[in-house]
Amino acid sequence: MAGPAVYGSGVGRPEIYVSTDVETDGPIPGPHSMLSFGSAAFLADGTLVGTFAVNLVTLPDAEGYPDTMAWWETQPEAWAACRADQEDPQSAMVRYRDWLEGLPGKPVFVGYPAAFDFMFVYWYLIRFAERSPFSHSALDIKSFAMAVLGTDYRATTKRSMPRRWFGSAPHTHVALDDAIEQGALFCAMLAERATESLR
Template identity: 60%
Template structure:
């Protein structure tokens, strides 16, 4: 069994923005991750805005949704990078982390689907393997409540960072949810001792 001190888990809080419900017919617009060590210290971040996929189109409902957030839309359309070099750089960044990367998201099912598809399509690499931790599911287990009673409005205020609003800018949201997860993880570990 590998030594957890020599190969610690690195929690990679990740958020994506997209223009549709699934990758392929639609595009991932931006990707951001913030890495945390097991003690909750931020180790670094990665952020990139991507060019849309060739032949893909924005879903009409997502066009309407983005119209509500013009500042976030403008932010995710700056300094665009083609998907292949963007994902190569992202995989390199994850693999350079000093430990085993664990994808962390809210909802992990959504964000991980996009990240995994793009990584496989453009790099053929699996730096997370299939390790994806869903923060809401973690909250459900911590609080011993039903999943439907584990949304953000049900969570204790002490788990949230007051200075982190949800902006729909990928890097902001990755940091916001990363801090939320690390507060939960620290509290859970305190309860074990």
């Protein structure tokens, strides 16, 4: 006898790895704002199936955190990029939710670090779009690298990762650029894990 169906289990649907990067003006959402974010949706084989990017109007009554704003002063090009063509969070997050739900598989949030990026994206999705297609979980690239390499967490840094995992794309602090770069890195890790499992 078959068991009950599990809502949102994604059984029979491929996983789509949605590498996501956020740019913010502070350490937590609410008192501070998500200025922009970009998502790059990858199949497990590294195929890029879609992207989403938006710059957001800041939250009412929120303000920039002094240390974060001081860092932004050192990144004038990235700051200009994330402040162009701003959209209201309400419309942006509904569009993003619909984009995620329209992907050809079950979206899996992927971040570096996931704890920071997902905190903002999840908060904004619930606040402005009423639900999160990711549910309430996220996959952290650094944690996955730790497992693949067999290293301690603190010792698992980009400098300690094999150069073969990295492409030529620079880390620009423009959200979509960084999401694509980090998604390709994650897919390289997936490929290596698959190769190792066949040995």
